[in-house]
Amino acid sequence: MTPASPAISAPVRGLGVVVDTVEKTFVGGVQAVAALSLEVPGGQFLSLLGPSGCGKSTLLRLIAGLDWPTRGAICFSRSRTAQDVSFVFQDAHLLPWCNVLHNAALPLELAGVAKSERLDRAEAQLRQVGLADALHRYPAQLSGGMRMRVSLARAMVTSPSLLLLDEPFAALDEITRQHLDERLRQLWIERAMTVIFVTHSINEAAYLADRAIVFSARPARVMLDHDLTVRLPHVREASLRTTALFAEQMRALYVALEGGQRA
Amino acid sequence: MKRWLPKYALPPIVPFVVIVLLLEFVVAMGWIPPFLLPRPSAVLISLKVNAREIASALGETTLAALSGFALSTVVGILAAILLATGGWVQRAFYPYAVFFQTVPIIAIAPLLVIWFGFDIRAVIASAFVVSIFPVIASTLSGLLSVDPALTDLFHLYGASRTASLLKLRLPFALPNILTGLRVSSGLAVIGAIVGEFITGGGLGGLIQVSRQQRAIEKVFATLLVASLLGIALFAIINIVSSLTLRHWHASEKDRS
Numbered sequence: 001m002t003p004a005s006p007a008i009s010a011p012v013r014g015l016g017v018v019v020d021t022v023e024k025t026f027v028g029g030v031q032a033v034a035a036l037s038l039e040v041p042g043g044q045f046l047s048l049l050g051p052s053g054c055g056k057s058t059l060l061r062l063i064a065g066l067d068w069p070t071r072g073a074i075c076f077s078r079s080r081t082a083q084d085v086s087f088v089f090q091d092a093h094l095l096p097w098c099n100v101l102h103n104a105a106l107p108l109e110l111a112g113v114a115k116s117e118r119l120d121r122a123e124a125q126l127r128q129v130g131l132a133d134a135l136h137r138y139p140a141q142l143s144g145g146m147r148m149r150v151s152l153a154r155a156m157v158t159s160p161s162l163l164l165l166d167e168p169f170a171a172l173d174e175i176t177r178q179h180l181d182e183r184l185r186q187l188w189i190e191r192a193m194t195v196i197f198v199t200h201s202i203n204e205a206a207y208l209a210d211r212a213i214v215f216s217a218r219p220a221r222v223m224l225d226h227d228l229t230v231r232l233p234h235v236r237e238a239s240l241r242t243t244a245l246f247a248e249q250m251r252a253l254y255v256a257l258e259g260g261q262r263a
Numbered sequence: 264m265k266r267w268l269p270k271y272a273l274p275p276i277v278p279f280v281v282i283v284l285l286l287e288f289v290v291a292m293g294w295i296p297p298f299l300l301p302r303p304s305a306v307l308i309s310l311k312v313n314a315r316e317i318a319s320a321l322g323e324t325t326l327a328a329l330s331g332f333a334l335s336t337v338v339g340i341l342a343a344i345l346l347a348t349g350g351w352v353q354r355a356f357y358p359y360a361v362f363f364q365t366v367p368i369i370a371i372a373p374l375l376v377i378w379f380g381f382d383i384r385a386v387i388a389s390a391f392v393v394s395i396f397p398v399i400a401s402t403l404s405g406l407l408s409v410d411p412a413l414t415d416l417f418h419l420y421g422a423s424r425t426a427s428l429l430k431l432r433l434p435f436a437l438p439n440i441l442t443g444l445r446v447s448s449g450l451a452v453i454g455a456i457v458g459e460f461i462t463g464g465g466l467g468g469l470i471q472v473s474r475q476q477r478a479i480e481k482v483f484a485t486l487l488v489a490s491l492l493g494i495a496l497f498a499i500i501n502i503v504s505s506l507t508l509r510h511w512h513a514s515e516k517d518r519s
Contacts, residue, residue: 066415082421093412096511097434109430110420138510158420 014043014194015084015161016077017063023071024058032058034219035072042077042161045188045195047205049257050215056198059220060087060164063196080162083111086155088165092147094139094154100126101135104153111158118157125153129183145176152180156187163188165197169204177201181208182238189235202257206232206249207241214256224256301480306487309480316469321488323465324455327383328492331390332451336444338391339398343436344428346399347406357403364396368454372461381462389458394451401443405436438512441504448496456489466492 017040024033032055040046048056061067063074064087086107094103101119102109104126108118126135129149139147148168155163165184169177185208188195199205205212206228214224231245240246283303289295290302297305310317342360346353372389379385409432417427433440459467466489473481508515 061415064415064419066419082419085419087416087419089412089416091412093410093416095413095431095434097437099510106416106430107420110417110422110426140511 013161014041014192015080016040016042017162017194017196018075018077019059019063019072020075021072022059022062022069022074024055024062024067025070031219033062033069034221036220036222037072038213038222038225040194040196042194043192044211045185045209046197047209047212048196048198048215049200049202049205049212049253050220051217051257052200054215054218055220056215057166060166060196060198063162064164076162083107083158084160085162085164086158086160088151088155088163088168090167090170092139092144092151094147094150096139099136099138100131100142100150103139103150104157106154107158122153122157125157126150128156128187129153145172145180148172148180149183152184152187156191159191159193161193163193163195165195167198167200170200177204178238178241182236184208185236202250202253203241206246206253207236212253214253216259223259224253226252226256298477298479301483305480306483309478310484310487313481313484317466317485317488320464320466320469320485321492323383324386324452324459324467324489325492327386327458327465328390328451328455328496330383330387331454332394332448332496334387334391335395335398335447335451339395339443339447340402340440342395343399343402343406346403347432360396360399363392363399366392368393368457369460372457375458376461383462383464385462386455386458386465386467390451390454393454393457394447397443397446397450398440399443401439401446402436405439406432408439409435438504438508438514441500441508445497445500445504448500449493452489452493452496 019036019038019040021035021037022033023031023035025031036055036059048059050056058067062069064085066087095106098106101122105118105122108121109115113121123132123135126132126149129152131146131149131153134142134146139150142150151168155165169180172180181204184195184197195209197205197208199208210227210229212224212226212228213222214226215221216223226249228249231249232240286300287303290297290300301309342356346357346360368389371392372385375385375388375392379388413431413435414427417431422430455465456467456470459465460471462468463471466485469485470482470489473479473485505515
């Protein structure tokens with residue numbers, strides 16, 4: 001099998017997203033999002049930070065089409081297909097009866113891709129996340145970090161143009177989390193896709209993204225829309241996290257987050 | 264095999280041997296009259312003497328119980344899939360599924376004979392009526408407890424309803440389905456024997472005739488075989504369960 005098929009290694013153009021005065025009120029009257037507008041250009045890596053329950057995950061589900069806004073609209077820079085958007089949940093949510101290879105190939109299987117092709121592509125993707133030697137293991141035989149890598153590989157196997165992640169590494173230990181952050185940033189650079197990443201970690205938000213938005217408590221309002229590319233390099237080494245420059249960016253996010261919690 | 268024997272085979276064999284020896288002793292001492300409870304050795308002798316007759320009855324009961332069980336499995340799973348569509352379908356039809364759980368089979372067995380005749384069809388119907396509810400209830404419970412995030416994932420990737428059913432909901436429900444089948448397999452044997460009480464064939468018919476002849480050893484020998492049939496069906500479901508769930512479900516992982 002080839003280490004990476006052309007369909008995987010070829011860069012894709014990121015899907016732009018426009019959130020236009022979107023409001024979401026749940027049954028029972030809880031307003032998660034109120035008249036929120038923001039624009040995410042194609043190919044951008046955006047982190048969303050905010051207090052628990054402020055509506056970040058709801059916004060992500062609305063963008064994914066897993067839920068519908070009560071008011072307003074979510075538009076894309078071009079028409080999207082089922083393969084365009086991928087979602088990584090807080091837990092890996094793998095099919096426990098399928099091995100790693102078949103779990104990673106699931107989106108292609110649902111899209112009707114021929115078996116040999118989908119398994120080749122899934123294997124190539126699993127190699128990219130460092131799971132080449134765990135292809136035939138079952139989710140129950142994997143560590144939390146490995147399960148999350150499978151989840152990431154499954155999301156990447158369709159070469160999505162929009163990748164949505166909802167606190168994907170929150171349950172992992174710090175070192176595993178940092179390794180996965182680095183891998184994700186590298187994948188984003190290689191694929192040129194749009195990434196929207198929900199997190200509670202200021203460190204993670206600052207390291208991963210080119211832009212970070214800090215929300216207030218529910219219903220979410222934008223407290224800070226921060227461009228991280230001005231000060232931080234495009235290619236980021238692990239050692240960046242220990243620099244004064246990085247600490248400065250984290251501080252800006254922290255101040256906005258604290259203000260948002262009080263608001 | 265060396266480890267399997269002491270771990271799984273010995274624990275049920277030991278109490279069985281102890282109880283059999285105890286019964287043998289109690290009856291031999293005359294503490295319980297043999298017309299109420301025969302000596303286990305007498306039951307074994309009866310089993311040997313009547314082996315051909317009991318084997319023939321066993322064949323009939325096995326065919327009827329397996330047919331009823333197979334019918335319950337197919338109809339039960341299909342009914343649960345229909346009920347799992349939710350909304351008014353579930354509200355309208357689930358109470359009628361509960362009917363199968365509450366119906367007194369001994370009371371309706373004569374009706375089944377009127378409807379299907381004095382042959383194996385009435386016995387199969389009896390096995391079916393008794394064994395279908397656990398399949399419906401457990402399958403429905405499994406289908407309704409699918410991880411919502413996985414449902415979202417299938418929706419996101421544009422999976423059809425059929426794909427979601429075959430690749431997500433049914434595999435997710437499999438442990439529940441197998442639990443239902445375990446219960447249902449034993450009930451199918453009970454249903455078949457109750458049906459045979461009326462139609463007169465199989466192990467049920469043999470128990471009736473032996474009882475009327477006061478051949479208590481033969482009644483017990485036939486009961487023993489009927490129990491072994493139920494245990495065999497249960498064991499088959501356990502093997503299927505082990506083969507299909509051992510890699511991923513907690514109920515089987517610890518055993519492998």
